[in-house]
Amino acid sequence: MLDKLADWVDAHRDEAVDLWADWIRQPSVSSDGTGFPAATEHAAGLLESCGLTPSIADNPGRPVVFGTADGPPGAPHVLIYGHYDVQPPGPLEEWASPPFEPTVRDGRMFGRGTGDNKGQHLAQLLGLRALREVTGSLPCRVTVLLDGEEEIGSPNLPAAVQQRFAGAKPDLAVWSDGPVHESGRATVVLGVRGVLAFQLRATGANAPLHSGNWGGVAPNPAWRLVQLLASMRDAEGTTLIEGVDTADPLTGAELEALHALPVDVAAALHGIGVDAMEPPAARPYYERLTRPTFTINSLTCEDAGEHRTVIPNVAVAKCDMRLVGGQRVEQVRDAIQRHVRKHDPSIEVTFGAAMDPSRTLPETPYTAAILRGWAAGHGEEPLLMPALGGSLPIAGFSEVLDIPCYGVPLANVDERNHAPNENMELDRFLRGITGCAAVQLALGGAL
The missing domain is CATH 3.40.630.10 (Zn peptidases)
Known part of the structure; x- marks a missing residue:
């Protein structure tokens, strides 16, 4: 046939x-x-x-x-x-x-x-x-x-x-x-994997301010934003937002299939110009692609790349989370909102593309x-x-x-x-x- x-x-x-x-x-x-x-x-x-x-x-x-x-x-x-x-x-x-x-x-x-x-x-x-x-x-x-x-x-x-x-x-x-x-x-x-995109926007004064004349007086939204981000994920790659990490464990058959996939990790990393993977170091290559992630896509102070010695009046982070079995968009969205309200309610969070x-x-x-x-x-x-x-x-x-x-x-x-x-x-x-x-x-x- x-x-x-x-x-x-x-x-x-x-x-x-x-x-x-x-x-x-x-x-x-x-x-x-x-x-x-x-x-x-x-x-x-x-x-x-x-x-x-x-x-x-x-x-x-x-x-x-x-x-x-x-x-x-x-x-x-x-x-x-x-x-x-x-x-x-x-x-x-x-x-x-x-x-x-x-x-x-x-x-x-x-x-x-x-x-x-x-x-x-x-x-x-x-x-x-x-x-x-x-x-x-x-x-x-x-x-x-x-x-x-x-x-x-x-x-x-x-x-x-x-x-x-x-x-x-x-x-x-x-x-x-x-x-x-x-x-x-x-x-x-x-x-x-599913996905949930979101944006965090911190604001300060009504215009950028001279960092000498106003340094130590005017609040800096960029510091507030990075401190919020640091409260959301640690240096080892663990997401710290309560209620987000509800991922189901991989089964034995899934692990067996993952470990059977051929990969040259060194060559893959060399191809993108890096020499190490994201933490945690011990996690195998393909297991990483089946687990949740929290990615900062971009950080900006909306300064058009001028980088003047100012205290910015706006700071924005665009992020996404990749989701796996056991997680749902609605549950993760609610957890992010709760975390922002708890740590810095003045920062605005808005959500974009989403898929379970x-x-x-x-x-x-x-x-x-x-x-x-x-x-x-x-x-x-x-x-x-x-x-x-x-x-x-x-x-x-x-x-x-x-x-x-x-x-x-x-x-x-x-x-x-x-x-x-x-x-x-x-x-x-x-x-x-x-x-x-x-x-x-x-x-x-x-x-």
Whole structure:
């Protein structure tokens, strides 16, 4: 069967690449609306062309697009998640070719959305089409969900999911996003970290003041801000905000999978120009990417970089926390607010992008089938990654629907998603079609 699917991909190679290029050519920037609503109609058309029945959800913002297809009685109901919105292009002068004019060079497709996420969910769709055209049917019942707002935090996704699956929910979710492991090996991902962004703003006098004339008299908001930050995390990396660190411990199976991931720590650190990891020193590399973090993204006194000998009148810290299983955005937000009120209530805290974490345990049903199908479709045993370091809105399924979720990323490590010259290797896209089809066969019991 896999040989026939591979033959189908070979026979439809040019068509598949052309469909991919046409999809990239259609802008779909959710942050400013560029390309909408035409992008939504294009997404629905792709679903229909691959044998699914499309529908557009009546949700606020950039719509969610669904596609459905029946499978044999008793087979699992698989939800396939992708997103059709993209980041803004960024500085056009940094692109080697225009971002919405897809270009193939050196075995890669270049353009905004190549790997994040149009190439990846298109491979999923073409895998379904290949199965239908080769076998005459699908091995599982399928619902495809294409999100139009992932790049702005998917604010309307949970409500759309709840409404859509109010009657009967899927058995599991499968998503393709982000790159494979740094080694280039095929990868299966079991979770993603959540995120909560926030800003702390301290104010003093009504204008900057001469640090000699007013030193020792006028309060300095920069000192107040750094003292608040020091009360929030210690030198060993422990977050000191009461009520934040409710992370669940890693299971034995998760630790085993983490320790099996290949990594050259020295080379990784050398590549970013440092010689040591963040404290605590003893924590292994990949365990760090499954644990909570507290990051200061920027510190400023809004002085336009002039650095005069003044007492600033404003000091701002922009921060984020990455969250893991056992933590929730609402609980962490409340804890931060309580901490600021306790230590310096005059400092203003405001919150930005937020997303809950998602966690699926290795022991969960369907893990073995996903690994088996991904191995068969790629011709190599995949690495099992308990969690990505980054964030995706997968909690909309693992938490809202209480179903296991599996990531099968397709993009190359250097895909440059969100940056100029975003790209995805053609061979990964084409092999992904066979891999996605093989996962469906394994879930349906045919592999």
